[in-house]
Amino acid sequence: MVGKSGGGGGVAEEDGAAAVRRWVEAGGGRLVMDGGLATELEANGADLNDPLWSAKCLLSSPHLIRKVHLDYLEAGANIIITASYQATIQGFESKGFSKEQSEDLLAKSVEIAREARDMFLKEHSDRPIQHPILVAASIGSYGAYLADGSEYSGDYGEAGTLEFLKDFHKRRLEVLAEAGPDLIAFETIPNKLEAQAYVELLDECNISIPAWFSFNSKDGVHIVSGDSLIECATIANGCSKVGAVGINCTPPRFIHGLILSIRKVTDKPILIYPNSGERYDAEKKEWVESTGVSDGDFVSYVNEWCKDGAVLIGGCCRTTPNTIKAISRSLNQRHSSLHLPVA
Ligand SMILES: C[S+](C)CC[C@H](N)C(=O)O
Ligand SMILES: N[C@@H](CCS)C(=O)O
Numbered sequence: 001m002v003g004k005s006g007g008g009g010g011v012a013e014e015d016g017a018a019a020v021r022r023w024v025e026a027g028g029g030r031l032v033m034d035g036g037l038a039t040e041l042e043a044n045g046a047d048l049n050d051p052l053w054s055a056k057c058l059l060s061s062p063h064l065i066r067k068v069h070l071d072y073l074e075a076g077a078n079i080i081i082t083a084s085y086q087a088t089i090q091g092f093e094s095k096g097f098s099k100e101q102s103e104d105l106l107a108k109s110v111e112i113a114r115e116a117r118d119m120f121l122k123e124h125s126d127r128p129i130q131h132p133i134l135v136a137a138s139i140g141s142y143g144a145y146l147a148d149g150s151e152y153s154g155d156y157g158e159a160g161t162l163e164f165l166k167d168f169h170k171r172r173l174e175v176l177a178e179a180g181p182d183l184i185a186f187e188t189i190p191n192k193l194e195a196q197a198y199v200e201l202l203d204e205c206n207i208s209i210p211a212w213f214s215f216n217s218k219d220g221v222h223i224v225s226g227d228s229l230i231e232c233a234t235i236a237n238g239c240s241k242v243g244a245v246g247i248n249c250t251p252p253r254f255i256h257g258l259i260l261s262i263r264k265v266t267d268k269p270i271l272i273y274p275n276s277g278e279r280y281d282a283e284k285k286e287w288v289e290s291t292g293v294s295d296g297d298f299v300s301y302v303n304e305w306c307k308d309g310a311v312l313i314g315g316c317c318r319t320t321p322n323t324i325k326a327i328s329r330s331l332n333q334r335h336s337s338l339h340l341p342v343a
């Protein structure tokens with residue numbers, strides 16, 4: 001069985017959704033997720049114009065990753081997502097690292113997030129935090145590794161076979177699970193084949209940590225490859241290790257309809273962490289400003305998403321600790337029983 005239980009987990013024999021529901025309940029009915037990690041690293045001065053994107057900071061500036069995790073925790077996040085989105089053994093090896101060094105770098109992403117959590121809990125030890133603070137180990141898609149924005153097309157050409165994708169992700173999943181996160185975050189999943197590969201790996205690798213599956217969409221109906229969201233959510237629903245299903249890195253205006261589609265095929269907890277609505281220029285590795293929404297507009301959607309049934313809510317690319325502070329406040333007003341880490 002791969003994975004240690006953490007964050008009050010003890011989920012070895014527990015269904016993933018039951019574990020997530022228990023955490024949600026302990027959080028007062030909703031959990032706040034963090035915001036964009038990579039884009040906030042950039043806002044703190046990191047240059048991510050590199051095939052490793054945010055994973056470059058595992059080499060050059062781990063202190064910055066820790067700082068951004070802490071900023072999100074101080075903003076009210078219950079869940080922080082590790083800097084492993086674009087960290088892969090293959091990506092590190094192509095920079096000249098050995099397999100062992102590459103695996104250590106993957107594990108380091110979880111260690112940094114766990115350290116940030118420990119620091120945060122220590123900092124608040126005079127008024128101990130009562131709600132869950134969880135570390136989710138990010139697994140970005142094969143398209144993310146390609147570093148050309150392919151996670152927004154889901155078109156993998158000849159590499160698009162189930163066995164190829166399973167082989168690509170297998171060891172990475174095992175190493176991240178062994179590093180002791182509370183959750184595995186399969187994020188920005190662009191096509192059905194990759195969702196199927198993840199489900200098979202969770203079973204074949206005997207992963208004991210609850211996972212979430214989060215898809216992305218650019219038309220508000222399908223996921224980015226054109227595959228049916230309903231079919232993808234059905235695949236996630238069929239796996240007992242999947243604790244939550246949702247949408248990330250998608251413009252806020254599309255979320256309402258997407259939640260309703262997911263709801264049709266699963267009772268698992270729903271998670272939502274949209275991006276700011278801006279467009280990514282994969283060639284320049286830059287965001288094209290102008291089409292995005294303000295923090296206030298972003299938060300005005302939160303009530304609707306809650307009514308639709310989302311219980312884990314945060315932000316993805318180009319959202320910031322301010323966005324998360326605003327979400328946290330808004331959820332706190334909605335649910336007065338929710339304990340917040342910051343006043
Ligand atoms: C979610 S996208 C903005 C991540 C970055 C992309 N894989 C790239 O390397 O350009
Ligand atoms: N967790 C990743 C997702 C990128 S789409 C990040 O926030 O950088």
Ligand SMILES: [Zn+2]
Pocket residue numbers: 188248249275316317
């Ligand atoms: Zn994103």
